Amino acid sequence: MALPSMRVGAVEVEGLSDGILKTSLDLVIGMDRERAESLVGGTQNGSFYIPVNNFLVRRGGKVILIDAGAGNTMQPTLGKLPENLRGAGIEPSAVTHIVMTHLHPDHANGLVDDSGRPHYPNAEIVVHETEVDFWMSENVASDEDRVKGNRARTRINLRPYLDRIRRIRDDEEFAGFAPVLAPGHTPGHTCWVLAAGGGGFMAFGDVVHLSAIQISHPQIALTYDLDKNRAIESRKRILDMAASEHLAVAGAHVNAPGFGYVVRKGSSFAFEPAG
Ligand SMILES: [Zn+2]
Numbered sequence: 001m002a003l004p005s006m007r008v009g010a011v012e013v014e015g016l017s018d019g020i021l022k023t024s025l026d027l028v029i030g031m032d033r034e035r036a037e038s039l040v041g042g043t044q045n046g047s048f049y050i051p052v053n054n055f056l057v058r059r060g061g062k063v064i065l066i067d068a069g070a071g072n073t074m075q076p077t078l079g080k081l082p083e084n085l086r087g088a089g090i091e092p093s094a095v096t097h098i099v100m101t102h103l104h105p106d107h108a109n110g111l112v113d114d115s116g117r118p119h120y121p122n123a124e125i126v127v128h129e130t131e132v133d134f135w136m137s138e139n140v141a142s143d144e145d146r147v148k149g150n151r152a153r154t155r156i157n158l159r160p161y162l163d164r165i166r167r168i169r170d171d172e173e174f175a176g177f178a179p180v181l182a183p184g185h186t187p188g189h190t191c192w193v194l195a196a197g198g199g200g201f202m203a204f205g206d207v208v209h210l211s212a213i214q215i216s217h218p219q220i221a222l223t224y225d226l227d228k229n230r231a232i233e234s235r236k237r238i239l240d241m242a243a244s245e246h247l248a249v250a251g252a253h254v255n256a257p258g259f260g261y262v263v264r265k266g267s268s269f270a271f272e273p274a275g
Helices: 033-040 081-087 105-111 129-136 145-164 228-244
Strands: 005-008 011-024 047-059 062-066 097-099 124-128 165-168 177-181 190-195 200-205 248-251 259-265 268-273
Touching (some): 105 145
Parallel strands (some): 062 097
Antiparallel strands (some): 005 011
16 A cells, blocks of 8 residues: 655655544634634534544664654544554554654553554654653643643653653754754654755644644634743644745644645635646
8 A cells, every 4th residue: 555655855754644533623712613624614513524644764773753743542533553554564563763743632542552562663752852741851840731741641652762752952964853842732743854955844733733724824722731931832833834935734633644735815814736
């Protein structure tokens, strides 16, 4: 099975689905319901599905996966990444590195199976130090319940990988991937930029969560964002960077396969799918 892919300079970026995530307009902050509904293009009482995309880059003998999907922890429509990898002829044991945009459940719970065993027994986890430090730190009383809950889950997700976590600082890179911190959705949410010889590529994770709304209206936040104002600032900055530098972008929840280019449209942005 050939994967949907996007060529950027000398690099081939392949798209892999983990499935679809049921979401809701109830998450949208700062836009009236009717307007949001018309942008999304029809919902069932506000509910609709968005994709959970993962990406694969082969480079210098490394097999690099970007994010790891939701596993069986969230919805029955998710957790398809390992079987989709196998369907494409890639054994999960052949994955050498997993570059994480952030450690939310739909990106990190798929690191392990239902028993907590690693789906990727030979992979090293590449993650920004701010993100891993936040989710692996001890709770304090004032932390929100959702933070405490995701910390508990992060310990399960990372347990089999604890001796092979590569913490990346702002001034470091991994296999050509440079981190661009885009905090707000989570404290260490990271976009990864790869210079690909004749082009640039960026995996922007959840900078855009609802692509039908937040590319044209980057000022719209979601209840998921831990710091809404920082998330909005990061989204505007990253979309501006993608448009200015003509980066090929891959978004975790941009309609499948999630590849394309961000272009300016008036004072805002639009998405042009690749291919
Ligand atoms: Zn997500």
